[in-house]
Amino acid sequence: MTRPAILVARPIFPEVLALLREHFEVDHHNGENALPPAELVARLQGKVGALTTGSERIDAALLAACPDLKIVANMAVGYNNFDVPAMTARGVLATNTPDVLTDTTADFGFALLMATARRVTESEHFLRAGLWTQWRYDMFAGAEVHGSTLGILGMGRIGQGIAKRGAHGFGMKVIYHNRSRLSPALEAECKATYVSKAELLAQADHLVLVLPYSPESHHAMGAAEIGQMKPTATLINIARGGIVDDAALAVALRERRIAAAGLDVYEGEPKVHPDLLTVPNVVLTPHIASATVKTRLAMARLAADNLIGYLTQGKALTPINGS
Ligand code: 8YV
Numbered sequence: 001m002t003r004p005a006i007l008v009a010r011p012i013f014p015e016v017l018a019l020l021r022e023h024f025e026v027d028h029h030n031g032e033n034a035l036p037p038a039e040l041v042a043r044l045q046g047k048v049g050a051l052t053t054g055s056e057r058i059d060a061a062l063l064a065a066c067p068d069l070k071i072v073a074n075m076a077v078g079y080n081n082f083d084v085p086a087m088t089a090r091g092v093l094a095t096n097t098p099d100v101l102t103d104t105t106a107d108f109g110f111a112l113l114m115a116t117a118r119r120v121t122e123s124e125h126f127l128r129a130g131l132w133t134q135w136r137y138d139m140f141a142g143a144e145v146h147g148s149t150l151g152i153l154g155m156g157r158i159g160q161g162i163a164k165r166g167a168h169g170f171g172m173k174v175i176y177h178n179r180s181r182l183s184p185a186l187e188a189e190c191k192a193t194y195v196s197k198a199e200l201l202a203q204a205d206h207l208v209l210v211l212p213y214s215p216e217s218h219h220a221m222g223a224a225e226i227g228q229m230k231p232t233a234t235l236i237n238i239a240r241g242g243i244v245d246d247a248a249l250a251v252a253l254r255e256r257r258i259a260a261a262g263l264d265v266y267e268g269e270p271k272v273h274p275d276l277l278t279v280p281n282v283v284l285t286p287h288i289a290s291a292t293v294k295t296r297l298a299m300a301r302l303a304a305d306n307l308i309g310y311l312t313q314g315k316a317l318t319p320i321n322g323s
Helices: 014-023 037-043 060-065 084-089 102-117 120-128 157-170 184-190 197-203 223-227 246-254 293-313
Strands: 005-008 025-028 049-052 071-074 093-095 149-153 173-177 192-194 206-209 234-237 260-263 282-284
Touching (some): 005 014, 014 025, 014 293, 049 293, 060 084, 071 293, 093 293, 102 206, 102 234, 102 260, 149 157, 149 197, 157 173, 157 184, 157 192, 173 197, 184 192, 223 246
Parallel strands (some): 005 025, 005 049, 049 071, 071 093, 149 173, 173 192, 206 234, 234 260
8 A cells, every 4th residue: 555645844853754754655855945835836746744844835825736735734833834724724734833842942032031131142242253352341231130020922831931930030020911811820820910012012121022923913013112112121032023023123223222132033034134134232043942952853753743643543633723
């Protein structure tokens, strides 16, 4: 009997590829760049499953051109690269990788917050450039983290992880805004107080964005919202590109309307807005919030297990739009 054919659209751990090869005929795109849409469609011909990352757009046009597809397993918790209603309409299962990356991503949110507030990379560039010849009382003096007010926009699992780190580890006052308010028990666990978005922007010393990307959250932090923040505040985006208006942020950073920003995600990544590359008060990382070896392996295994479970037994572990 011929085995089901799948596409693995990105380089992946050899052991996960070997596991998939025990069950499927695997076509593996092992290139460093994402497949352009037309090539993705071509490679998906005759495939019943695909393992994707956030870079492959699965929309109505692609689905119409790939009628054999039954499941697309994203190796990411975010799935804004999926048109879920279109997938549901075509009977294609969508899966993601929740939970396995929560703490690792929350750790990184804090790493970026600390690096930004305490000017870690800016000062390293200064040192590497051989500019450290003198001492000044205000040399790379940054913003206090412990005891300050931590604002969180988006309070899902990762937001809660960041709240707990801030409240319990750094004695921060935690405020948050979210589409829905947490239960009193969860608010108590996170030591977090619900506020309006306007209050969040006005009161946060450090504002971390952890909300999912959707048309509604597009430019949730535009020029007007950034303008409502304290001039001493830092802004951290570990959510998705497009939630922040990167061009407006670059202007605000250059004009010191906020103190600093830390970004792991960008509009149109892997491209980065050129103005962000020239302002000193921003820490830039290439979408690595979930990147520990252990967590990336857990994400890859979960995506693989979703494909194996669904295509061999009709049951995925973490479905978005079905079983
Ligand atoms: C992924 C992420 O590494 O899980 C997510 O939503 O943004 C990251 O953990 C990235 O999407 C590549 O799959």
